[in-house]
Amino acid sequence: MPSHYIYSKGDEAENIASMRGYATRKQEIDKMLSYLIEPYIKDKTLRLLDAACGIGHLSAILGEMSPTSTFFGVDQTAAFVEEAKKLYASNAQASFRVMDVEDMPIEFSKAFDVTVCRGVISWIPYYEEFMTALMAVTKDHIFVSSLFYDGDIDFEIRVREFQKEGARDGFNKFYNVYSFSRFKKFLLASGARDVVPFDFNIGIELPRGSADSMGTYTVKLDTGELLQISGAVVMSWKWVRIDM
Numbered sequence: 001m002p003s004h005y006i007y008s009k010g011d012e013a014e015n016i017a018s019m020r021g022y023a024t025r026k027q028e029i030d031k032m033l034s035y036l037i038e039p040y041i042k043d044k045t046l047r048l049l050d051a052a053c054g055i056g057h058l059s060a061i062l063g064e065m066s067p068t069s070t071f072f073g074v075d076q077t078a079a080f081v082e083e084a085k086k087l088y089a090s091n092a093q094a095s096f097r098v099m100d101v102e103d104m105p106i107e108f109s110k111a112f113d114v115t116v117c118r119g120v121i122s123w124i125p126y127y128e129e130f131m132t133a134l135m136a137v138t139k140d141h142i143f144v145s146s147l148f149y150d151g152d153i154d155f156e157i158r159v160r161e162f163q164k165e166g167a168r169d170g171f172n173k174f175y176n177v178y179s180f181s182r183f184k185k186f187l188l189a190s191g192a193r194d195v196v197p198f199d200f201n202i203g204i205e206l207p208r209g210s211a212d213s214m215g216t217y218t219v220k221l222d223t224g225e226l227l228q229i230s231g232a233v234v235m236s237w238k239w240v241r242i243d244m
Contacts, residue, residue, distance in 0.1 A: 011166045012079040019080075022057040023087055028202050029237060030061055033116065033143060036198060036239055040141050041066040046113040048072070051101045051134055052120040056084030059094040062116070067093070072112070074099040102129055105136035112137055117144040119237075122176045125156070128186060135190055135244065142242040145200070147235060148180040157233060163212045173214065175233045183240075193243045200237035202228045 022030070041048065041062065046069040050058045053073030062071060071094040075081050084096040115138040121127040127146070134142050149155065155177040166172035184195040205226060208217035214231040221227055228235040 011164050011172075012077065014164075016055060016079060016083050019055045019057070019083075020087075023055065023060065026061065028204060029118070029145060029200055029239075030058070032198070032200055032239055033058075033118070033145070034061055034065070036241060037062070037114070037116070037143055038065055041069065041114055045069055047111065049074070049108075049112040049115040049137065051104075051115055051117040052076070053084060053096065054080050054118075056081075056088055056094065056096055058116060058118065059084075059088050059091060063091065063093060069093065071095070072097070074101060074104065076100045102133045105133055108137045110137065110139050113140050114138070115142045117142070119145050122147045122178075123174050124176075125174060126176075127178065127183065131187065132190060135187070135192065135242070138244055140244055142244070143239060144242065145237055145239045146183075147175065147177040147233075148183065148197070148238045148240075149177050149236060150180060152179050152181060154179050154182065159214060159231065161213055175214070175230065177233075177236060180238065180240075187242055191244070194241075196241045196243070198239045198241070200239060202226050 042065045044066055046066060048062055048069050048071045050071065050073040053075045056073045059071045059073060073084055073096040075098065078098045081096045081098045088094045115134050117134060121130055121144065124130060157175040157177065158171040159173040159175055160167045160171045164172055180197055187195050202218060206216055206218045209215040216228060216230045216235065218226040218228055
């Protein structure tokens with residue numbers, strides 16, 4: 001993966017406006033994270049990292065479970081970090097910094113007890129250097145969500161939303177889907193003790209928006225299961241717990 005790859009290209013104001021909703025209404029995928037992470041952080045005093053934190057909404061979710069822990073959020077997009085600092089200025093336990101995750105091991109070797117990373121590795125060209133950095137800065141557990149496939153195939157999906165500012169000069173997003181077996185094998189070979197997947201199944205119906213943007217919507221199957229789709233991509237999310 002190229003160093004310092006910009007995974008959120010352009011359209012910062014629009015992205016921030018969309019993410020503000022995460023701070024006011026807990027997303028279904030964040031509810032699942034709360035359930036999975038609670039046994040590892042509840043009522044403990046830890047140092048928690050949110051890698052590629054966006055506007056920092058996970059600081060509030062994790063803070064409810066672990067109010068005496070400190071929370072550190074990093075993101076390469078300065079506008080996101082400034083928004084996080086404004087939204088959570090009253091939270092003395094939370095701090096935010098503009099930083100590329102791949103640079104973190106230089107300063108933060110094994111500095112964090114638990115790390116979370118929500119969705120981001122599907123938005124970058126590949127995960128190896130990014131995950132290596134997370135493992136280098138984390139002592140105990142990493143919780144990461146991404147799009148995964150259960151077969152032995154990786155899918156590189158590049159998106160060009162022609163209506164977006166970031167797409168004027170080319171593709172503006174990745175929506176990569178990774179072979180989970182390959183992902184697990186890489187992490188175990190890199191020093192993880194265990195890698196445990198949890199399938200995410202969305203529990204609410206979402207209406208379809210404009211066909212010219214990658215907005216998420218759901219389709220109900222004959223079985224009653226809801227299929228989550230963004231643009232033309234089936235959103236096969238998993239949360240993964242990585243034990244160090």
